[in-house]
Amino acid sequence: MRNIISLLTGSLFGLGLVISGMTDTLKVQGFLDLFGGWDPSLVFVMGGAIIPMFIAWRVAEKRGASIIGTALPSAPNTKLDRPLIIGAILFGMGWALAGFCPGPAMASLSFGGTSGIVFMIAMLAGMYGFAMFNKMRT
Amino acid sequence: MDYSSWINALIGGLMIGAAGALFLLGNGRIMGASGIIGGLIDGSGRSNLVERFMFVGGLIGAPALLGLYKTLPSTNATTNLTLVVVAGLLVGIGTRLGSGCTSGHGVCGMSRLSLRSILSTLVYIGAGVVTIVIARQIGVLS
Numbered sequence: 001m002r003n004i005i006s007l008l009t010g011s012l013f014g015l016g017l018v019i020s021g022m023t024d025t026l027k028v029q030g031f032l033d034l035f036g037g038w039d040p041s042l043v044f045v046m047g048g049a050i051i052p053m054f055i056a057w058r059v060a061e062k063r064g065a066s067i068i069g070t071a072l073p074s075a076p077n078t079k080l081d082r083p084l085i086i087g088a089i090l091f092g093m094g095w096a097l098a099g100f101c102p103g104p105a106m107a108s109l110s111f112g113g114t115s116g117i118v119f120m121i122a123m124l125a126g127m128y129g130f131a132m133f134n135k136m137r138t
Numbered sequence: 139m140d141y142s143s144w145i146n147a148l149i150g151g152l153m154i155g156a157a158g159a160l161f162l163l164g165n166g167r168i169m170g171a172s173g174i175i176g177g178l179i180d181g182s183g184r185s186n187l188v189e190r191f192m193f194v195g196g197l198i199g200a201p202a203l204l205g206l207y208k209t210l211p212s213t214n215a216t217t218n219l220t221l222v223v224v225a226g227l228l229v230g231i232g233t234r235l236g237s238g239c240t241s242g243h244g245v246c247g248m249s250r251l252s253l254r255s256i257l258s259t260l261v262y263i264g265a266g267v268v269t270i271v272i273a274r275q276i277g278v279l280s
Contacts, residue, residue, distance in 0.1 A: 005164035006189045010196025013157035013169065013241070018201045018210060020150020021143060026214040029279070032266040036274070041147040046244060048151020049158065053249035056159030066166030073168050076252035087236020088243075088258045092265025094228025097221055097273060099214075101240045102233060103171035105226075106194060108213045110202035115215035119226040124179055126230020127172075131180030 001068050014107040020045040023108040025099025032096050158246050165189065170242020171197070172233035180234075221278065236262075 021027045021041055030039030060072050095101050100108075100119050108116050158169040167189070174190050177183020183190050201210065216222060233239045236258055238247065243262075247255020273279040 002165055003188050003192045005160060006167075006192035007196045009157045009161040009164070009169060010193035010198075011200035012153055012160065012196075013171075013193075014197040014200040015204065016150045016153030016157060018150070018204070019153065020147050021211070022150065022154075023201075023213055024211055025216070027143075029270060032263070032270045033274075034267045035271060041143050044144050044147035045151035045154065046248075048148040049155035049245045050249045052152060052155035052159045053162075053245055056155075056162045057250050060162055060166075063163070066162070067164050068166075070166040072162070072166045076247065076250060077254055080254060080257055083235050084237065084254055084258055085261055087232045087234070088261035089232070089265040090228045091232030091236055091239060092262035093269045094225040094230075094232060095240075095262065096266035096269035097228070097278070098216065098225030100225065101171070101229065102175060103197070103239070103241045105229075106171065106175065106197045107201050108210075109198050111205050111210045112213040112215060115217055115219065115222050116213055118219050118222045119215070119229075122223045122226025123230040124175070126227040126232075127176045127179045127234050128230075129227075130231045130234045131176075131182075 002070075005068070013103065016049075017104050017107040020048075022101075023104045023112070028099040028101075028104075029096065154241070154245060155249075158241070158249075161193075162246070168242060168246045169193075170238050170246060172229075172239040173237070173242050176234050216279075232262075 017023055022045055027039055027041060030037065031042035066072060098119055102123065105116065105120055105123060109120060161167050161169040174193050178187070178190050204210065238255065238258060243255040243258040248259055270279065
């Protein structure tokens with residue numbers, strides 16, 4: 001059950017990303033181009049996604065457990081620290097330069113051509129490199 | 139103004155939110171793309187490998203299946219592969235260091251009114267806006 005839910009989640013997420021326009025890198029860059037020809041459509045994507053999610057959090061709080069009986073995510077960390085901010089800056093820079101964030105990069109892997117595949121490999125390398133660097137430091 | 143793209147954005151957005159709601163209520167998990175794939179890459183997700191693989195399989199596979207019947211819209215991605223590699227590395231490192239991306243912080247965290255997620259989202263959008271301005275100025279983006 002758990003794995004079927006996970007497959008359905010990924011599928012619905014992937015189709016939503018394609019339909020919403022999030023896999024169109026020019027649309028993403030157009031959204032970030034606040035001082036150029038700003039394209040506000042990503043506001044609708046975010047807004048549309050937050051509505052069901054907001055309700056889901058309220059329902060989850062009431063239920064106290066997931067449908068399959070596993071624990072709900074623990075209360076959010078409240079520490080506003082440096083890694084959070086530096087990480088967000090680096091991510092925002094990369095997001096703007098290519099117009100891809102992790103979800104859409106995966107959703108468009110089958111039709112995004114060479115650039116999409118190269119982005120994916122570089123992103124995974126970045127994740128792996130970061131984990132290795134962390135391991136070495138500690 | 140192209141209103142049809144706004145309607146598609148809203149419908150797609152509702153689907154993304156429904157997916158996140160299904161993952162939360164069904165499995166008790168947060169739908170964060172960078173966290174789920176990151177856990178497969180660095181071994182931190184060993185305790186729920188299959189769940190992660192199924193998610194990634196659906197995420198890549200469902201659009202691929204749709205693509206067999208319908209021509210999907212182009213990603214319009216740049217063919218400047220140096221830029222693509224730099225961007226990919228920044229996204230990979232940044233999302234792991236900052237504990238999330240557009241789906242985890244932007245959708246799941248913000249809707250939970252998590253301060254960290256709200257701050258993260260403001261910062262990565264802000265950094266993106268500044269990066270576009272600079273990249274256009276120095277000619278990296280046209």
